[in-house]
């Protein structure tokens with residue numbers, strides 16, 4: 001085998017220019033493949049992250065709705081047996097005055113904390129409020145959160161354009177305003193804003209930061225405070241929560257778990273896949289397009305190798321005839337030309353990786369500043385090793401196939417024909 | 423002649439070419455070469471000498487008849503086996519010295535030896551240098567194969583044919599390009615390997631003096647062996 005490799009290398013060196021052209025073809029396609037996929041997936045992750053980072057995998061909540069069974073129906077249920085159904089004429093039954101609290105929230109949280117599938121449990125208390133600005137009122141929503149938990153699992157600090165999460169976590173009556181809302185209210189950090197709850201209670205809250213999600217409508221409404229502040233705001237006890245957010249170890253388990261938890265605790269549960277179906281589709285389409293382009297590039301490079309190898313074999317008929325006449329078998333000759341092709345492939349692939357990673361770095365350093373994405377300053381690139389592995393594997397496979405046909409042709413060369421032809 | 427001493431046996435070989443029309447090039451050719459025998463083939467141009475030699479060297483398998491090399495029938499042998507036989511048992515010198523132009527002179531001589539894999543690289547190289555030295559071209563060893571003269575190329579091809587110490591060396595006018603002095607050198611080397619190493623030689627030649635000094639002359643005419 002070493003002998004065959006030496007022969008292959010010597011033949012390569014004799015046709016250095018053509019070999020380099022072939023290798024550059026592979027290099028180019030690998031570089032494009034790696035750059036394209038790295039960039040595309042960087043964008044994908046950025047866009048997904050925009051929603052997915054902040055979205056809990058499973059959200060448990062309690063929605064206000066009419067009771068499924070009205071007491072009047074229950075009352076007649078037994079006596080109705082065997083007789084005609086009884087009709088009642090009570091209309092416009094109102095829902096119970098049952099705030100959207102999660103009952104038994106503390107107990108549910110205890111159970112979830114112990115669930116091995118769950119990475120993090122964080123409660124929320126959402127309050128609808130009015131911000132009183134001069135003579136007008138702006139509607140808003142104050143999310144009472146466990147600040148440190150949100151920082152750890154939902155990238156809270158990434159979206160905090162100004163301010164320190166610690167101020168929010170430890171402060172009493174502190175609030176982080178949505179950037180859009182803060183702009184309308186002209187509220188600076190340190191200012192006090194007046195908040196009115198649905199029941200008419202008024203409280204003064206101190207602004208400690210701005211939150212910018214990248215979605216303008218959201219930023220005009222959403223504000224954050226620590227959970228105690230919101231409980232106080234609503235005059236509710238410490239165990240009063242409206243939502244429990246779960247982050248799972250495996251995102252894919254979310255739909256199943258949502259169903260299971262809804263049934264088990266008698267609450268509403270939504271999973272991230274249902275809540276954000278359109279994002280998955282977009283990601284898939286972008287992925288398919290970039291893989292398709294990359295694969296086409298590699299195939300084109302494969303044709304390049306095929307052509308050059310065919311040409312080389314035509315020019316090396318003499319050498320093939322001599323090798324065969326002096327005792328190299330057809331399969332030896334085939335291996336020599338296959339090796340030749342694979343060497344071109346390996347050199348091209350390695351060169352392509354170097355160029356590709358360089359291009360990725362260049363893209364990664366191009367400024368990309370947009371108001372919608374406060375934490376992003378340059379174009380996103382995903383340096384995942386997966387693309388390098390796919391590119392190199394595919395390049396080697398392509399060059400192997402591209403080399404196989406010419407190599408087989410070389411192995412069938414009849415030495416007598418060549419030798420007599422002179 | 424002892425049967426087991428036969429290196430080459432040819433039995434009623436017929437060969438046709440079909441393009442552009444069918445011609446019968448070899449007609450019932452039968453011959454034998456014993457171990458250590460130095461045989462020459464002569465005949466008019468176009469009588470089929472080269473064609474016969476290609477068959478004997480196992481490169482051309484498109485013929486009728488029987489060919490045994492070192493007692494082994496080649497008719498049914500696989501291509502890989504034939505390649506092995508060529509590598510190990512046959513040395514071939516072409517009518518037009520064929521060298522690999524990408525390799526050095528020395529490397530050209532060494533390649534069949536490296537392929538055989540019986541000796542280390544150093545031993546093969548040493549043996550190649552010895553052969554080149556015997557043929558008077560040791561000083562050309564490091565040159566590229568296309569940087570030497572026609573006669574020198576022919577001697578390199580002879581050295582290459584001898585590198586694996588084959589049972590039989592076949593040559594298609596191996597001295598055709600050499601002056602009489604070098605032709606004599608080659609003849610002496612052939613003589614020596616026949617007498618001292620008991621190797622056989624089957625050499626096509628137009629040189630009557632050369633043929634006269636061999637052990638036996640096979641004369642061909644129009645595809646037939648006449649003596």
Ligand SMILES: Nc1ncnc2c1ncn2[C@@H]1O[C@H](COP(=O)(O)OP(=O)(O)OP(=O)(O)O)[C@@H](O)[C@H]1O
Nearest residue numbers: 420439441442447466467468469470471472473474
């Ligand atoms: N590929 C071929 N197709 C058809 N006819 C061929 C082919 N090769 C050789 N011949 C014919 O076969 C005959 C024998 O050719 P061959 O090369 O064996 O002659 P030769 O005895 O070696 O002659 P020379 O001494 O000139 O080398 C010639 O008449 C030639 O025209």
Ligand SMILES: [Mg+2]
Nearest residue numbers: 471472517594
């Ligand atoms: Mg001839």
